[in-house]
Amino acid sequence: MNSLKPLYPTHQPRKLKVATVSLAGCFGCHMSFLDIDERLLELIEHIEFDRSPLTDIKQIGHCDLGLIEGGLCNSENVVVLKEFRAHCKTLVAVGACAINGGLPAQRNHLDLAQMLHDVYQSRPGMTVGSVIPNDPELPLPLNKVHPIHEVVHVDYFLPGCPPSADAFWQFLTDLMAGRTPHLGHGLMHYD
Amino acid sequence: MSTSFTLDGNDVPFTPGETVLEAARNAGHYIPHLCWHPEFSPHGSCRLCTVKVNGRPGAACTLKAEPGQLVESDTEELNGHRKTLLQMLFVEGNHFCPSCEKSGNCLLQATAYQMHMEGPHFEEFYPDRPVDASHPHILLDFNRCILCGLCVRASAEVDGKSIFAIAGNSLGAHLVVNSESGKLGDTDMALADRAASICPVGVILPKRRGFVIPIGERRYDVATVDQNGQQELP
Numbered sequence: 001m002n003s004l005k006p007l008y009p010t011h012q013p014r015k016l017k018v019a020t021v022s023l024a025g026c027f028g029c030h031m032s033f034l035d036i037d038e039r040l041l042e043l044i045e046h047i048e049f050d051r052s053p054l055t056d057i058k059q060i061g062h063c064d065l066g067l068i069e070g071g072l073c074n075s076e077n078v079v080v081l082k083e084f085r086a087h088c089k090t091l092v093a094v095g096a097c098a099i100n101g102g103l104p105a106q107r108n109h110l111d112l113a114q115m116l117h118d119v120y121q122s123r124p125g126m127t128v129g130s131v132i133p134n135d136p137e138l139p140l141p142l143n144k145v146h147p148i149h150e151v152v153h154v155d156y157f158l159p160g161c162p163p164s165a166d167a168f169w170q171f172l173t174d175l176m177a178g179r180t181p182h183l184g185h186g187l188m189h190y191d
Numbered sequence: 192m193s194t195s196f197t198l199d200g201n202d203v204p205f206t207p208g209e210t211v212l213e214a215a216r217n218a219g220h221y222i223p224h225l226c227w228h229p230e231f232s233p234h235g236s237c238r239l240c241t242v243k244v245n246g247r248p249g250a251a252c253t254l255k256a257e258p259g260q261l262v263e264s265d266t267e268e269l270n271g272h273r274k275t276l277l278q279m280l281f282v283e284g285n286h287f288c289p290s291c292e293k294s295g296n297c298l299l300q301a302t303a304y305q306m307h308m309e310g311p312h313f314e315e316f317y318p319d320r321p322v323d324a325s326h327p328h329i330l331l332d333f334n335r336c337i338l339c340g341l342c343v344r345a346s347a348e349v350d351g352k353s354i355f356a357i358a359g360n361s362l363g364a365h366l367v368v369n370s371e372s373g374k375l376g377d378t379d380m381a382l383a384d385r386a387a388s389i390c391p392v393g394v395i396l397p398k399r400r401g402f403v404i405p406i407g408e409r410r411y412d413v414a415t416v417d418q419n420g421q422q423e424l425p
């Protein structure tokens with residue numbers, strides 16, 4: 001018989017595919033993730049990145065884990081979030097914004113049209129004739145900012161603004177070991 | 192007949208007349224609570240202190256201790272209910288801890304940490320109640336109020352001023368200020384009033400004194416809410 005080549009080398013488990021994205025985020029959660037510092041080298045032995053601001057991959061493929069930073073503030077955020085949900089087995093709301101809208105949701109008590117007008121049309125120092133950007137290339141803002149769990153099912157929440165590097169590490173190592181992630185005192189915080 | 196009951200298997204002595212919560216706390220046991228405060232009569236609104244006494248649920252802050260009671264508190268079921276109650280309180284208000292001056296010193300937040308509340312679970316209400324900055328020394332952000340009624344009790348019972356009240360009903364219940372304008376600036380509230388320092392969350396805040404305690408040294412950075420035990424009084 002000819003040789004049956006195993007799909008993957010049997011001595012090494014398949015690397016987890018991880019996608020990450022920032023929706024209405026500040027990139028702070030990604031920065032805090034990178035704050036795991038040299039542990040990144042250890043992590044990269046076990047995971048490989050799919051679509052992420054850290055890679056050049058434009059379209060998300062099938063992934064084991066999706067890390068979502070930021071809430072939903074415009075139509076493109078919603079499309080991307082749904083794509084992530086469709087492609088990721090496990091989806092994680094990372095950080096205060098993804099979890100409850102975060103500080104950007106403080107705009108929720110303001111009128112959207114008025115805000116756009118104030119910023120793009122009537123701010124002191126604007127060129128005469130300035131208008132609210134209206135190119136169809138630009139995603140329309142949502143009336144209110146929303147947390148991601150209000151639109152798709154979320155498997156885990158990793159709180160913090162941002163979650164600390166140690167919280168990321170604890171969370172990811174738990175998940176990779178097949179344990180339910182558990183953040184103890186000092187790692188669990190909302191601020 | 193001995194004057195003690197068991198709490199999660201531990202013997203808890205009590206003085207007749209004490210509530211389950213008081214006796215447990217005096218014996219060094221933590222039962223989660225938000226609206227109860229040792230200086231005031233119980234309120235019974237937050238339901239965080241719900242325990243099972245001889246199999247029946249009840250609020251530990253209002254139930255009188257009786258000899259031989261079998262009290263369960265730190266169980267998976269009750270802590271699960273507590274997490275749900277906390278999630279309800281969080282979505283009901285605008286709890287954006289990252290910019291709240293009470294963060295790290297907030298009983299609601301610390302209790303949510305204790306109950307492992309990772310996320311809000313329910314849809315956000317995003318209430319829109321204007322901040323009251325009319326008072327020269329005190330700021331009110333009503334969007335964080337959990338209606339514990341502690342300020343109401345402190346102002347009436349200790350300060351003798353009755354500056355606060357809870358008005359409206361059901362989801363419309365909210366904190367109001369007893370002045371003709373409804374503004375705090377039109378009351379005789381003082382920074383030294385008991386009501387000015389009693390709020391367990393970030394509603395009643397002194398002006399010009401935010402973020403004074405370094406991160407890592409705040410009340411609940413140093414010790415978890417159950418370890419804080421006897422000294423968790425604001």
Ligand code: SF4
Pocket residue numbers: 285286287288291292293294295297298299300335392393394
């Ligand atoms: S009151 Fe407490 S829970 Fe609410 S935002 Fe402030 S710190 Fe967070």
Ligand code: SF4
Pocket residue numbers: 335336337338339340341342343355366389390391392394395
């Ligand atoms: S303002 Fe604070 S003390 Fe008063 S009812 Fe609301 S949460 Fe309780």
Ligand code: FES
Pocket residue numbers: 223224225226227234235236237238239240241250251252253
């Ligand atoms: S502490 Fe008992 S109901 Fe709030």
